[in-house]
Amino acid sequence: MKLIADISVIPLGVGLSLSAYVAACEKVLAEAGLKPRLHANGTNVEGDWDAVMAALRRCHEVLHAMGVPRIATNVRLGTRVDREASMDAKLASVEEKLGG
DSSP states (O other): OEEEEEEEEEEESSOSOOHHHHHHHHHHHHHTTOOOEEETTEEEEEEEHHHHHHHHHHHHHHHHHTTOOEEEEEEEEEOOSSSOOOHHHHHHHHHHHHTO
């Protein structure tokens, strides 16, 4: 099953600067063959359910290996069975309605 996910991985106990951990997770997602889209509060990604979940698990493993003692992750998932959805199609639909 294909899904679109909004993921926010939050390393805890490592101070205020989190960009190194964000970059590590972005690399994991890309190495999994996914096309992550970073935004100010997380990352959007689309792909096969199992591939996305495996990459998310790998993010946790990599961050723990970097010394992160605790990780909280927020995930919002969307699936469709009536047609194939994509991040590009969702954005294009809204932009069309905005007249752009």
